[in-house]
Amino acid sequence: MSPEPSPTLALPPDWVIAAIALATGLSVALVAWLLSRAAAAVPRQDRLWLDAPPPGYRLVWWPVQWAAHYLRTLLPERPTQTILGQLRLAGLDYALDPAQFVAGCLVWALICAAIGAWLADTFGLAPGMPLLAGIALGCIFPRVWLRDRILARRRQTFKALPFMLDLITLCVESGLNLNSAFAQAVAKGPVGPLRDEFARLMRDVRAGRARSEALRELAARLDMPAVSNFVTTLIQAEATGMSLGPILRAQAEQRRTERFAQAEKLAMQAPVKLLFPLLFFIFPCVFAILMFPIAMKFMGAGL
Incomplete structure (x- = not known):
């Protein structure tokens, strides 16, 4: 008895295959057209008077700027102000805005998720955990980096403040006015965030802003008790007409004591x-080194 022939799958007609291919091609073309229109709608940002973005954002700047354009109207006001305050404390308010910072977190989350999925596929693992780990890394790392940058700026500012106050005191006692003393401190002071903030203070004063207002902006950007105390004392001394030399010297001595x-x-x-x-x-390693010869002697003696 001959075996029955196995049933063969009937292929669809050629016109069905052509219609499916045409529909797929049109769908891909439509998606590409929509993406190109969305990218063309993003205005080019004029960064002539802005600082360069951080290196991690510079690598993915085009998708960050594209995503920030559409996120800017969706972010609530309160989180936007919170992120703007953190960027100001980190000295990045002229490099990034809150929408660009959030867009960078999202872009790096997608990139890390793609890398996690690729690693999972390479090593034959389940893609769930590597995907979630990549998303968490991309979202959390920029915030951790921003917090560390703020702490580092505060440490450098706290370290350089007494020396900058000594320079300002020396210039004021030698006969210069306060603006010239600030300019000399910027020119001769140590490189760091405090000198950059004093340079920004001088730019604000030259642009026409009142010096007391520029000093308050300086204290708000740094958000440190030592700087706030110095700014408050300096503004009160100018308002009452007191001599600035002894006050600045006392401030420098107090900051050095702190x-x-x-x-x-x-x-x-x-x-x-x-x-x-x-x-x-350390102790386990030391005990292992000290006990090793004794253990070898016992083992050699057969005990």
Whole structure:
């Protein structure tokens, strides 16, 4: 008895295949046209008077700018002001706006998610966890980087403030006015965020803003008690007509005392911070090195 022939699948007619291919091509062309129209609707940003964006944003600047154009009207007012305050504290308010920062987080989340999915496919893993890990990394890392930048700027400002005040005091006591003293401090002061902020203060004053208002903006951008105290004292001294030399010298001495107190505090915290690595990393290694010869002698003696 001969075996029955296996049934064969009937192929669709040629016109059906051609219609499917034509529909697919038209869909791809329509999506490409819509994306091109959306990209063409994004205006080119004039960055003549703006700072360069950070390196991580510069690598993906075109998609960041494209996404920021459509996110700018969707962001609520309160989160926008919060992000703008953080960018101002980090010294990036002339490099990024809140919409661009959020767009950068989204773009890097998509890039990291794509990398996680590719790694999962390469090593034969389930794509769920690598995909979620990539999205979390892309969203969280820019915020962590922004927070670390703010803390680093505050440390550098706190360290350079006494020296800058000494320069300003020396210039004022030698006969220069306060604007010239600020200009000399910017020219001769140490490189860092404090000198950049004083340079921005001088630009605001030259642009016609009142010096007291520019000083308050300086204190708001840095958001440090030491700078706020200095600005408040300086504005009150100018309003009352007091001599600026002794006041600036007292401010410099107070800031230097605070710096030494902070250094002593960190020095006293060092033994406590070293306790964990001593107990779990250094002491076990030392005990292993000391006990190794004794253990070898016991093993050689047959005990």
